[in-house]
Amino acid sequence: MSIIDLTSMGEPQSELRKELNDRLTKLQDEISDYCFQCARCTSGCEAHKLLELEPHKIVALLKRGLLNELINADVIWTCMTCQKCRERCPQRVAPIEILFALKNIAVANGKQIPGKYTAMLQSILTMGLIQDVQQTTTRTNTTVKRDDLGLPPLSKPVDAAKFQAGIMKIAMEKV
Amino acid sequence: MRRIGVFVCHCGINIAQNVDVKTLTEYASHLNGVVVAKEYKYMCSDVGATLIKDTIKEFKLDGIVIASCSPRMHEHTFRRVANDGGVNPYRVEISNIREQCSWAHSDKQKATEKAKYLVRSAVSKALSLEPLKPSTLKVIPEALIIGGGIAGIQASLDLANDGFKVHLVERDPSIGGHMAQLDKTFPTLDCSSCILTPKMMEVANHENIELLSYAEIVSIEGSIGNYTVKIRKKPRYVDVDKCTGCGDCATNCRLKDRITSEFNQGMGKRGAAYMPFPQAVPLKYVIDDKKCLFLTKGKCGDEPLCKKACAQNAICFDQKEEIIERKVGAIIVATGYDVMDPAVVYEYGYDQSPDVITTLELERLISSSGPTKGEILRPSNQQKPKSVTFILCVGSRDETQCSWCCRIGCMTALKQVYLLREKLGEDVEINVCYNDLRSFGKGYEEFYRKVRGLHTxxxxxxxxxxxxxxxxxxxxxxDTTTNKLFEIKTDMVVLVPAMMPRKDAAEFARLLHLTLSGDGFFLEAHPKLRPVDTFVNGIFIAGCCQAPKDIQDTVSQASAAASRATTILSQEELEIDPLIAMVDEDVCTGCGICIEVCPYEARTLNERKRIAEVNNALCAGCGSCIAACPSNASIHKNFTKKQLLNMVDDIM
Amino acid sequence: MKKRYALFPGCLMPTEQYAYELSLRETLPLLGVELVDVEGFSCCGEPMKSVNQLLTLYLSARNLAIAQKHHLDIYVPCAMCHLALTECQHILEKNPAMKERINGMLAAEELTYTEKTHLVHTVDLLHDVIGIQTIKEHVKKPLHGLKIAAHYGCHILRPKEIGRPDDSENPQKIETILKALGAEPVNYPQKLDCCGAPLLANLPESALTKTGQKLQAIQEQQIQGLVDVCPWCHKMFDSRQTKAGETVAVKLDVPVVYLTQLLGIAFGIPPEKLGLELNLSPVEKLQQEAKP
Structure with missing residues (x-):
């Protein structure tokens, strides 16, 4: 199967799209409405100084219904997922959850997925893990692989076809 | 044959918009026993009352049903109207068609149907209501005030000046509460001690006030007009009749300056023999039995130095705690608040740096009677700070800590900014991190403007x-005003912590049968119309035990509570609501279960008759004994099983 | 009492962070823990959370279901995996409809998520399950004089409400373990700062800058070494340390070890068995500086 099934919004994914929208509405109604813009999240955001992520602004934009602006913004992809915004929010708003939902919607709407996510996803579909066994270098510049170190065999899905069939259901499932 | 009148209220449109009052009235007029039914826009108004009274006379009614709001709102009003009109006030039945019908439903037709059922069952109850007569109780014209902060002090003085005997119980060795710890007060910058100390002295010297400091409530029994209170007087180990407050015991205490001073919020030290603060009332020393070497270890060098030093021979190590009893007619609870421990918000550094302090701690640093004699010194190095930063709402308006606003934090911080600017001069940087700034009181906004002008x-x-x-x-x-992140380097951080209910508030509430609101503070009987009453008649609340508030509001509320207590204490006798339990002597087996379940200790066993009896003055009509009685001998007047089952039958 | 766990290796540890796997396989059995290798695990799903959260949930549930089939509690050495699996359990316990739906998909592999499984990470396994006393009893070469800083990793600390291995704001378990090994844990203001790893996929430069900033702060405070408990954090702090230094224009020279490696050193296990030669940071400095 191709990764397109999972990451773009072809016709079979209309249910997925509905689900994402439902989730976002829920976040919007039940969580972000309580935000009183104290910006404690942004004061402590790990990505703010480096990449100008402003979680409180994301929440405010979502409250104003500016979904399109948000899913097209590169800044939603700068979150380091440290969870500090969620942990310390005085109103139990979870900007990180909103960011995850926005990224998912961006993907479902066929926006370009940045960086290596696509490659990692492809690898998961192929062999179950984000990458296969790597060759690493020691401090003395010799190269080693898993087998050289006497470690047991890699644990990964035994039957690739069945594993993929499971994941296919996410793409094809009708809610 | 009984003659019942039904009166349907529109409550403006509160009822009328969802219940068809005309149809309902028409329906009611045909019910068995009903001789007349009328409707009116506001039955609780003067016109409504006249309508009821006139109808009673015209139709010779002997019982009435009012279809209106909850009985908690106006039952009392309509009982009085009935009485004026010549119907026994206990032959009034309220059918709640507002809270339980028009407000709860939106389908008018169905709501009207439901209202019919409700009125029908009320009529059936009205038909069997007994005429009752209240009994009377002699009022003890004395009051108990619990808590000696500014609220308790104000309430005590008001009542004492009205001529009532007051017993003021304070848990700490001195009265004064949190206000005694403050340097100046916002927005007028009155010196806190200067305005508080005279009141404390007045309490100490007032002939009508018995000050019971270093004492706690053990139990409260009885009811409005006649409470019996047991009070534990903790031993001070100092004979207060002999102590002159000279301080020789404290100067000589071996632990002098080695114990953290509660009054100074941990910013200063005291000994085991100590006076909480120089203006303490009573001005008597106390020995800390948790710290004193002699009291904890049985040995203090060769002999306790305080005892040796006391020329008055006032040190008295064999003092024991004492339980005393007082009888009062009314009680005012003014037990105050706790400051939230800011260490629970670990990331704000209170536990990580001595330079992170609270507003109350800063108050002690600012105070000339504090540990630094009023100099602002950075705790870690005792140097003048070059930058001080305030953080507001620490734990307040925070769903993970205290969801409420502390109502004093903004103004406290602004006041402290003002005082710091005064003490530290122009070259010190002062930062305030605020979420919203709330300056709602008289003169507060003007003060905020003044502080903004101080290069804050x-x-x-x-x-x-x-x-x-x-x-x-x-x-x-x-900073959301500039949309920029600022990196502040500062020497001292002042946290403005949340205000919380006393940590033993729930336990204390059980002792007094008080109710707590969701936030854990004591609940008032009505937030607008009965703000200092509780659901227990004769017990009132004032100050921060009810909710966070500033000194202004606390004092107003204390005076209000005193005034409410006066309405009881000024009467010689009180009518006792006859809607209480009674015993069917023919059925009672004297098993005693009702005595065990009664939360008001209103039940006793008559050994001679082998039956349980009800003390009318104590019974609150809660119904516990009715539910518990295995032989149906306990009866709640006008809530008899037959009456209630009739109502149910009419609804089914 | 013997403690048995399915070892959930995740992706990063078994495919490149071999030092973690070597050292935990070496040290934990000494402390009475039996690690069971289970066939068929896959990615926990966490790296895909930004792309499709349902996929994350599915993958986590799948792994939990595999361990449940073997009736085993699970030891999860990776902080990211630990969060994914914990969150999945949290969601499925709270949302029966979602549980049913996920189970419908798991049927393709004849798997079923049944009930909450006990999950541990290295930190709580050592501190709470094995216990400090047992660790102390195994120390043969105490690490006296070593000033070590702990990096917990965001994902094992937050969000508190679903239950994490240590306190979200003031974690102290690694420090307590370090003390048991004879080392001196150092507190530092940047302790809870992120390693940057979650941005590796799309903003690797920024990710490395995060790493560099934290390491630079540590280096400036004369801390002798940094200990971590997550393959992602370690990849940043150790494997990529030189590159991270370039982003902040500083030559970084901070020894970084896995907690299990340090444990092994203190237990007297030969360095090669702990994969110490795989650390690219100057870990030999640590061994030199420990005063026996």
Missing amino acids: NMFRGRPSEVRPMTDHLKIDIF
């Missing part, structure tokens, strides 16, 4: 954390 850096936002660095504290604050 106002940042709108909440910092995520305070980082203790090697020689300073670091705060990142995203």
